[in-house]
Amino acid sequence: MARKTDIYYYGEPRKFDPNFRGPVQKRSCTDVVCCVIFVIVILGYIALGTVAWIHGDPRKIVYPTDSQGQFCGQQNTSNANKAILLYFNMLKCANPAVLINLQCPTTQLCVSKCPDRFATFLDARNTPTWEYYKQFCKRGFVLGSKTDIEVLRDEDCPSMIVPSRPFLQRCFPDFGSKDGVLTIGNQTIFKDGDNNERSVNDLREAAKSIANLLNAKEVGMKIFEDYANSWIWILIGLVISMVVSLLFILLLRYIAGVIVWLIIFCVITAVGYGIWHCHWEYSTLSKKPHANVTIADIGFHTDLRVYLQHSQTWFIFMISLSVVEGIIVIILIFLRSRLSIAIALLKEGSKAISYIMSTLFYPLITFFLLAICIAYATVTAVFLASSGNAVYKVTPADDQCMYANQTCNPETFSQSNFTKACPGSQCMFAFYGGESVYHSHILLLHLCNLFVFLWLINFTLALGQCTLAGAFASYYWALKKPNDIPACTLYSSFSRAIRYHTGSLAFGSLILALVQMVRIVLEYLDHKLRGSQNAFARFLLCCLKGCFWCLEHFIKFMNRNAYIMIAIYGKNFCSSSKEAFFLLMRNVVRVAVLDKVTDFLLFLGKLLVSGGVGVLAFFFFSQKIPGLQEEVPMLNYSWVPLVTVIFGSYMIANGFFNIYAMCVDTLFLCFLWDLEVNDGSLGRPFYMSKDLKKILKKGNRS
Numbered sequence: 127m128a129r130k131t132d133i134y135y136y137g138e139p140r141k142f143d144p145n146f147r148g149p150v151q152k153r154s155c156t157d158v159v160c161c162v163i164f165v166i167v168i169l170g171y172i173a174l175g176t177v178a179w180i181h182g183d184p185r186k187i188v189y190p191t192d193s194q195g196q197f198c199g200q201q202n203t204s205n206a207n208k209a210i211l212l213y214f215n216m217l218k219c220a221n222p223a224v225l226i227n228l229q230c231p232t233t234q235l236c237v238s239k240c241p242d243r244f245a246t247f248l249d250a251r252n253t254p255t256w257e258y259y260k261q262f263c264k265r266g267f268v269l270g271s272k273t274d275i276e277v278l279r280d281e282d283c284p285s286m287i288v289p290s291r292p293f294l295q296r297c298f299p300d301f302g303s304k305d306g307v308l309t310i311g312n313q314t315i316f317k318d319g320d321n322n323e324r325s326v327n328d329l330r331e332a333a334k335s336i337a338n339l340l341n342a343k344e345v346g347m348k349i350f351e352d353y354a355n356s357w358i359w360i361l362i363g364l365v366i367s368m369v370v371s372l373l374f375i376l377l378l379r380y381i382a383g384v385i386v387w388l389i390i391f392c393v394i395t396a397v398g399y400g401i402w403h404c405h406w407e408y409s410t411l412s413k414k415p416h417a418n419v420t421i422a423d424i425g426f427h428t429d430l431r432v433y434l435q436h437s438q439t440w441f442i443f444m445i446s447l448s449v450v451e452g453i454i455v456i457i458l459i460f461l462r463s464r465l466s467i468a469i470a471l472l473k474e475g476s477k478a479i480s481y482i483m484s485t486l487f488y489p490l491i492t493f494f495l496l497a498i499c500i501a502y503a504t505v506t507a508v509f510l511a512s513s514g515n516a517v518y519k520v521t522p523a524d525d526q527c528m529y530a531n532q533t534c535n536p537e538t539f540s541q542s543n544f545t546k547a548c549p550g551s552q553c554m555f556a557f558y559g560g561e562s563v564y565h566s567h568i569l570l571l572h573l574c575n576l577f578v579f580l581w582l583i584n585f586t587l588a589l590g591q592c593t594l595a596g597a598f599a600s601y602y603w604a605l606k607k608p609n610d611i612p613a614c615t616l617y618s619s620f621s622r623a624i625r626y627h628t629g630s631l632a633f634g635s636l637i638l639a640l641v642q643m644v645r646i647v648l649e650y651l652d653h654k655l656r657g658s659q660n661a662f663a664r665f666l667l668c669c670l671k672g673c674f675w676c677l678e679h680f681i682k683f684m685n686r687n688a689y690i691m692i693a694i695y696g697k698n699f700c701s702s703s704k705e706a707f708f709l710l711m712r713n714v715v716r717v718a719v720l721d722k723v724t725d726f727l728l729f730l731g732k733l734l735v736s737g738g739v740g741v742l743a744f745f746f747f748s749q750k751i752p753g754l755q756e757e758v759p760m761l762n763y764s765w766v767p768l769v770t771v772i773f774g775s776y777m778i779a780n781g782f783f784n785i786y787a788m789c790v791d792t793l794f795l796c797f798l799w800d801l802e803v804n805d806g807s808l809g810r811p812f813y814m815s816k817d818l819k820k821i822l823k824k825g826n827r828s
Contacts, residue, residue, distance in 0.1 A: 359746065
């Protein structure tokens with residue numbers, strides 16, 4: 127029983143209920159107001175998606191757009207057979223913005239194919255090459271209607287063309303290499319629009335970002351080929367990781383104690399060896415006169431090896447490790463019973479999963495719901511981003527134009543004052559947007575889409591936690607296991623969570639979504655202020671980010687335990703959070719021990735599964751497994767399937783072990799309630815396992 131001070135600070139222990147036989151069956155709806163708000167938000171989210179679908183046009187993202195705001199390759203238009211975009215002056219595209227929206231401050235024209243040769247306007251205008259060159263000029267341009275200077279100033283034709291190839295439906299220079307020298311069309315020197323000789327390196331420096339895109343494309347194609355050749359073996363590796371994860375969880379019933387105590391023994395041994403090694407180094411260096419200098423006399427050195435040449439450094443290491451060793455031993459002496467409880471609960475969790483195997487397949491439902499949320503949010507974001515009409519900006523021929531980057535109308539641009547004040551300027555397509563009320567609130571709608579997406583994601587995860595908690599609680603409160611475990615345990619728990627506690631789950635996920643939204647805003651501000659010289663602002667922002675990171679993890683921990691209490695007793699979110707918090711605080715030492723032991727054991731399990739399967743994959747793709755050398759596919763990069771298998775194995779193990787962690791947490795809260803409410807008498811028997819009764823020296827009287 128708790129002390130009076132515990133009752134005062136952390137509430138009274140739960141009173142015995144003779145009618146309680148596991149998760150409460152007769153319950154009522156909780157947090158109805160939040161449930162109604164949640165439903166209204168979902169309906170509003172559907173309306174947002176509908177409005178975005180009406181106003182948006184994904185073609186604006188799929189198809190490239192020329193300087194007149196027309197799509198390249200769109201059917202039933204003059205550009206139907208011209209699906210590739212050509213930049214008139216590629217040298218103006220040397221801008222990081224190219225990587226973002228592929229827009230350049232130069233005329234862009236839809237063409238049917240990219241240039242395959244070198245040519246300049248000045249050289250081609252009076253030669254047979256003009257028949258080939260004119261297809262890259264603006265529609266309606268007639269040679270001789272303007273002077274050469276006016277043609278190049280108004281960009282009626284590109285000043286030069288270079289051999290290019292299509293990438294992302296745009297013509298990019300076809301960079302190559304010959305004897306280690308960068309080339310275009312096997313040439314290292316070419317003439318620009320002014321007939322000046324230029325090096326390929328000049329174009330490379332100007333279009334460096336585009337060259338990176340091309341390199342990324344080549345690497346991407348090779349990676350795609352590797353996936354196409356090795357996907358079967360990747361799938362086999364993931365299946366192996368799934369089987370190993372399941373076996374590891376089931377075997378924890380027998381090896382949990384061995385693993386935990388073996389880890390503790392290894393830690394103590396490792397620290398002890400460190401103490402011995404530091405003492406040996408200290409003794410050896412003490413015999414050398416030059417090594418007895420104090421650290422204060424050495425001063426500050428960036429090369430840390432300097433300090434290792436002096437005995438005082440090893441003496442400090444030895445004292446520090448001795449203190450650590452003493453703390454570990456003292457903790458083990460005083461917390462050995464709590465550690466035994468944690469091991470017993472880990473074993474009991476494995477047993478519970480073996481009796482309710484359906485819980486291992488519930489992540490498929492969670493994955494399906496998450497996929498729906500992600501797909502809907504992504505589609506909505508795409509349609510929102512493609513909403514609006516084409517916006518045109520003034521693009522001057524030089525930097526002296528006072529109207530540069532101002533909004534213009536291409537239909538009336540030739541009669542406006544822009545062309546008089548800025549000769550050679552053009553009205554070019556810039557982006558999609560508008561001045562209407564809807565378009566002026568696009569950013570706000572994007573934020574709404576992000577917030578509701580976070581809310582739905584957290585709700586989906588909360589539903590899974592509450593469902594699993596109800597199933598595992600049914601196992602714990604079955605007096606005679608497995609005979610008293612209810613049939614269709616997982617389905618019953620899922621039905622209770624959806625029918626009665628949608629509002630409570632929405633409430634908890636709403637709080638978490640708000641904190642996550644604030645964290646995203648702080649990350650955005652940090653990105654914007656990264657180059658700021660205001661040290662105080664950066665310090666304050668760093669503190670806020672750290673505080674909200676801690677707050678998010680604390681809320682996740684409290685929500686997890688609140689959902690367990692909701693699944694068992696059917697109360698609202700606030701009451702369940704309060705009871706869970708007070709219960710955990712009344713047993714704070716046990717909570718700390720169990721939490722750390724469970725986290726470390728599951729982390730070790732994830733490393734064993736992903737590392738073991740990764741090693742197996744490494745030997746296979748390295749052709750080091752006898753009898754399977756001929757089965758290894760030809761690969762450009764052997765690390766592609768290897769990294770995929772390791773990452774996929776870790777994610778699969780993480781999914782299985784999250785179920786196990788939820789099981790252990792549920793059993794732990796049930797165990798604490800069991801310990802407070804029951805006394806082992808005939809009318810109030812303990813529901814805990816035999817191992818826990820033995821550790822606590824408890825028992826049920828016949």
